[in-house]
Amino acid sequence: MRRRDVPGRPISSVPANVPLSREPHDPTDGPANAPSARPGPVRGNAAVPARYEPQPSVSGVPHQPAPQAAADAVPGVVIPTDTPPAAGYETEAAPSTYVSRETPTREEDDPPLAMEAMRAVQILNPSGEVTMPRPARTRVMCVANQKGGVGKTTTTVNLAVALALHGNRVLVVDLDPQGNASTGLNVPHHTGVPDVYDCLIDSVPLEEVAQAVEGIPNLWCVPATIDLAGAEIELVSVVARESRLARAIAAYPGHFDYVFIDCPPSLGLLTVNALVAAQEVLIPIQCEYYALEGLNQLINNINLVRQHLNPKLEVSTILLTMYDRRTRLADAVEQDVRNHFGDKVLQAVIPRNVRVSEAPSYGQSVMTYDPGSRGATSYFEAAQEIAERGVKEPVSRNA
DSSP states (O other): OOOOOOTTOOOOSSOTTSOSSOOOOOGGGSOTTSOOSSOOOOOTTOOOOOOOOOOOOTTSSOOOOOHHHHHHHSTTOOOOSSOOOOTTOOOOOOOSSOOOTTOOOTTSOOOHHHHHHHHHHHHHOTTOOOOSOOOSSOEEEEEOOSSTTSSHHHHHHHHHHHHHHTTOOEEEEEOOTTOHHHHHTTOOOSTTSOOHHHHHHSOOOGGGTOEEOTTOTTEEEEOOOGGGGGHHHHGGGSTTGGGHHHHHHHTOSSOOSEEEEEOOSSOSHHHHHHHHHOSEEEEEEESSHHHHHTHHHHHHHHHHHHHHTOTTOEEEEEEEESBOTTOHHHHHHHHHHHHHHGGGBOSOOOBOOHHHHHGGGGTOOHHHHOTTSHHHHHHHHHHHHHHHHHHHSOOOOOO
């Protein structure tokens, strides 16, 4: 057949069924670049292209040619790479500045590390200023409880360090033969070191036995050695054996704001000496049932000492220790103690904290070992509360 040319129409090699311009694509019509399933009319003698056969893929999903690949397969067709959005679709403008969700604002609290650092600076008081009020007269406090393991030594050491760091002159008398208070303050107390035993038995002046605590200004300690274990037997035949410690403290030439006496876990002559020498009794109570069981007997002994030996003696402070807020028992013990003793119970409560237990192994108190811990913060609050109470109700020096 002869070729017939249509007048006024150029001869093109592009098939008539392939559009020359990009039209809006309907998603329901299949791939945008695939040839139409219905071929258009053939004009002239243009050859009809081969039918589009998709190649099977390995994954079983029909292969769809990329837009550029389809454009290369059909010469003369130009497909834009950036397809304009469909009508009615508006793109959201990107913000000019990006603000992270982690960016702190003024309304948010300080980070935990910053808060811990602030507490550490507050507790250590590097400026050395007197931030806790000093009492008008010396306060001699006996830390006593015949039950062991309630935190007597830990309370004595940490309260003494807290008060000394904030401008008070403090003396710690270790009256426990175990010498744990001496260990906590890093004071030598091995055999042969002058200790409180020499003061009780041989009447050695207290200023010759007291040692300054290294690293803590305004803090002194009278150590205890194993020799103190036999002091109760030797004191039986001594005249006025109950008031030996009271006379030694009264004869000390220097002035102290606080004198803390760490008692042994018993109600023997050593504890009686401490009760006679003191004006106030601080009782640490562990938040468990066994600690409450022996409290009644301790109160009875304090009343006997007040009636016969020291009429100025009184229970001024109750401190709850080893408080575990996860248990109902701790809450029940706290409520019972507060209902019975009233305002004598400090508002500060000492929680169970591993830092408090670790500090003595390094010869430190928790105030210097980890001043930002919960244990150090709690003891600091307790010391501050004791200092404020001493200013409101000053006590007289024990003569």
